[in-house]
Amino acid sequence: MDHRSSSTKLCKYVAHEDFISNLPDGLKDKILCCLPIKEAVATCLLSRNWRYTWTSMTELMFRADDFTSENGNANDDKSRFLKFTDMFLSLHDGPILKFGLNTKDVQIYTGGHIYRWMLILSRKRIKELQLRTTMRDCYKIPSSFFSCHELESVYLRFCRLTTSQLPLLSKGFKQLHTLHLECCYILGGNNFGDLVASCPNLNKLILNRIYSLADINIHSTKLKMLTLDGHFKHLNLHTPCLTSAVIKLRPLPSDASKIRCNFNFSQFIASLSDVESISYLGPILERAEHELLVLKLPKSFNRLKRISLDLDLGNLKEANLALYLFQHAPYLQFINLQLTSNEPIVPAVHFWESIDRHVCLFQNVRAVGMINFTGSGAELGFLKLILEDAPVLKRAFINDNGKLGKDDLKNLLKLRRASKDAEIVIFSGSVPPV
């Protein structure tokens, strides 16, 4: 095979026989779907054979960027884009399996287009929907969305889901395996759980940068990957079969100091026996001062390989929880701690130093990251523990935000370590996740 020339022979070749027009319809469709949509429509001029081929394209991607002209003004470009898409959809014949919309850099203020297009799509047996819209387009999810019964994968951005709006006639999404909402509002009501319940095959649920005032109850035994990132007023999760859980609780923009979310972390983590990766950023303990409830926890988290937590190593309760996790996750490989330190009500003095060194806690840990390291007693104690304990540790990342003095840093580098390969890397900037 000639690997040297990069320009394909195809471009220079002039064909003597028309192979392309005689391809089976499915293949012609595939080729058209790889073209920018305007060029796909332009094939109607090639020959009689091609006149209507574009009208049955099954995968459509409409990019507002493709309609920007150098000289034109933005409004004209927008109008052309909207008109093109409207005309295309009205002339289209047959199923639309995949519909993508990308108006990322272009703001389309007239919201009606999403409703018009969704209504059409609901009659087109759509399977995959990707609406990458902009903030200004923030729209309420049209009710026709819930009639798209064959949906398998959904990506929506900058939209509002008023859960009490879930249409009564909605049969749910029986084939849906992936639902990804980005920068959305979920307002009031407690029907989000019903939505999830109506998706019996939901495998992956991603709610990123969400602002939710709703009661979110997620009960699913099929769900494998869950990401919840944002402000959630209330979370109740029963998802025992997760392999990956990412939960990042953000404070309200108006009240950056506190995260108000009704969520029981220890109960949640207790339910995840098969989980492989947990990333939890948010308060571990509820604000109420009750004893750490170590409920019916599984004997061990046998599959847990990665864990990422917000942790106050100096808080006795949090330290106990963390210790429990490390004791019951024998195959843990990567630990990432975002350290917090508040004035401890019950300080964990010498907690980490007093851990029994004869039991190997971090048997398989290869890397540990400690962000916002202040060099406090508890943090140093933990660092010493893991360095002296972990036999296969390769790297310990420490990010001190520039706060530690040179002597302190030098002392860190001198700490004893069990693993000969262990490296201590100190960053003053942002640390890459472990």
Place this chain on the structure above:
Amino acid sequence: MAATTADGSKVVGGGEKSNVDEESKMITLFSSDGERFEVTQEAAAMSQTIHHMMEDGCVDDEGVHLPNVGSSILAMVIEYCNRHVASPDEKEDIRSFDAGFVNVEHHTLFDIIRAANYLDVKELMDLCCQTVADSIKSKSVEEIRELFGIVNDFTPEEEAEIRKENQWAFE
């Protein structure tokens, strides 16, 4: 066993290790012109058609007959599958391999597309269709016709009418 590619170079089935490794099972494929190819089951499974046949137990001791695929094309498809199965993680290498792989004459590319369609090798179909699409991009209608040998069976008036009908697409 070796498969012969279109330019005559020989490629060992499944990467060198499969000849030594007794665990990886081989499967025999017969092209339309009766030529015999031995492939690892792993590489053969990239073809959903063959994969389903293996799963359903439809493959007898003799092997799989592929009456729709000629030997030279089958050899190329096998080369593709072998390469992709051998080191699926080396993205740069695979990318340059793919680029070289589709750098062929027209009729060959379309034969590969048909074979990949029949054998249901999704990645290969995607690669070839994207290649064809890339050659169409940014070309005028006349240039595309010339490139693919498409005969213009419109009268100039008909063509003008279609343009007018679909004016919204050409603005």
